[in-house]
Amino acid sequence: MDILIERYLEYVRIQKRLAARTVTLYTLDLQKLTQHAEAESIELTEVKNNHIRRWAAHMHAQGRSSRGIALILSGWRGFYTWLGRKGLISSNPVQDVQAPKSAKPLPKALSVEDSVQLASYHNAAENPWLEARDAAMVELLYGSGLRVGELIGLDEVAASQSRGWVDMQAAEVHVLGKGGKRRSVPVGSKALLALQKWLLVRHQGLGGLDSAAAGATALFLGRNNTRLTAQSVWQRLKRRSLQAGLAMPVHPHMLRHSFASHVLQSSSDLRAVQELLGHTNITTTQVYTRLDFQHLAKAYDAAHPRAKISKPAT
Template identity: 45%
Template structure:
C-alpha cells in the first residue's frame, strides 16, 4: 500500500470514529480520494504535501472530461478540501491546494412534486391487509413530516409519541431532530401499531417491519411505494424523496416560512432549503396566470 493510500485510510478512520459520518459519505470519500491517490501515483507524486493546486485542477479536469457529473465533481472537490483541512490540523500538510480548485457549476434542478389533489386521492383510501396498513402509515408519515427514507426506516417504536404528535428522527450527520406528525398520519400509525405485533419478530424495536419481522429495508419501501401509487391511480412515478419535496413545497406555498421549513427538513444550511422558493414562485405565477384578469398581457409583453 502506498504512502498516499495510507494517509487516505487514516483520514477515513477519522471520518468514521471522530466525525461519525454516514457509511454512504465515507464510501463516497473513499472512492474520490482513492482515485486521486491513484492518479497522483501514476504521475510519480507520492507525497500529498507536495501536491499543487495545478495538479488538483488537472485531476478534476480529467475527471470532468471522463464524464463525471457536476454533482460528483463538486463532491470530489469537497472531499479533497476536507482531506487537506484534516492534514493541516494533524501537521501533515502546510497548505490546502484544493482551496482554489473549482468544480463546474451544477445546473439548478427543481425538485419534482406531486399535486395536492392527486396525493389526497392516493392517501384517502382504506387499506385492505396488514402490509397495506403499514404502507399507508409510511406514506402518511412521509408526507406529514417530510422525513428522509433513511430517517423513516430508522425509526424505533420508542421514537414516536403519538399522544404528543411528534417523532424523533436521526438525520444526516447523526443529528437528531423532532418533527410534528399530522392527525392523518397519527391515525394511520395507530392502525399500523395495532397489527404490527402480527408481523414483528420478538424483541424487534423497529417501527416499520417487513413480512419477515425485521426492520423494513429502504429498497422495500421504494418498491412498495411505487406499487401503491400505481394501484391507486397516481399519474406520476412516486418515490420517498418526491413525497419529502411535496411536503416542503406545499408547506412553503401555505406559510412562506422558509426558516420553519428548513428546521422541519433538517437542513443545516438554509441555502439548501431555498430551492423550494423557486417552486413556490412557479406556483404563484401559475395562480396569477389563471386568476388575474390582465395576466394574458404577460405573454404579449414577452414577445415584444
C-alpha cells in the same frame, strides 16, 4: 484539417489506442476548435485562455449543455497538452477553463391534490397488514417530511439513543437525521390515525398470527418481521402511487419535497421549513422558494385577467 490536428489524432489512435468512436468525437471537437480559430484569424498555436473562455461562453449561449461543453474542453485540453509536450506552445490555454455550471434541476414535488389523493388511497384488495403499514408510511413521509432512512430507522418506542421513535401522546416524531443530528417534527392527525391502525396489527405479521421476532423494535417491519429496508419502501411506494391513479411513480424523497413545498406555500416561513427538514444550511432549503414561485406563477397564469395574451379580434 490542420496538420497538427492530423498528427494528434494519429497519436491518440495509434499510441494511446483510443477507440474509433472516441477518435471520431475528438475529430469533431477539434474541427470546432479550428473553426473558432479561423474566425479569429489566428493559428491554433496562437490560441489564448481568453479565446477558449469566449468560445465556451458562445457554445453555452447557443444552448449546448454544460456536460457537452465540458467534453469538448476536455478534448481541446488534451490536444494542447500534446502541443506543449512537443514544445510548440508555452502554456495550455484550456488548462483553467471550466464549462459553465448548469442550473440544478428543481426537486420533483406533487401537487396538493395528488398528495392528498395518494395519502387518502385505500386498497381494499391488499393484505390488511401490508395496507395498514403502507398507509402509515405514506402519512409519515408526506405529513412529517421524513427521509426514507429516517423512516425505516424509527423504533416502536424510545428503545435506543441511536434511533428515532414516535411519541403518539405528544404527536411528535423524533428522528435521527444526517450526521447524527436529532430533530422533532409534528405528526398530523391523519398520520396519528394511520399509525394507530398500524400498531394494532403490527405484531400479527402477514399470516395474521403473533409472529414478530422477539425483541424486534422497528416501527415498520418487512415480510420476515425484520426492519424494513429503504429499497422495499421505494418499491411499495412506487406500486401504491400507480394504484392510486397518479400519473407518475412516486419515490419517498418526492413526498419530502412535497411536504416542504406545501408548508412553504401555506406559511412562507423558510426558517420553519429548514427546521422541519433538518437542513443545516438555509441555502439547501431555499430551493423550495423556486418551487413556491412556480406554484404562484401557475396560479397567476390561471387566474389573472392580464396574464394571457388575448386573441386579436376578427
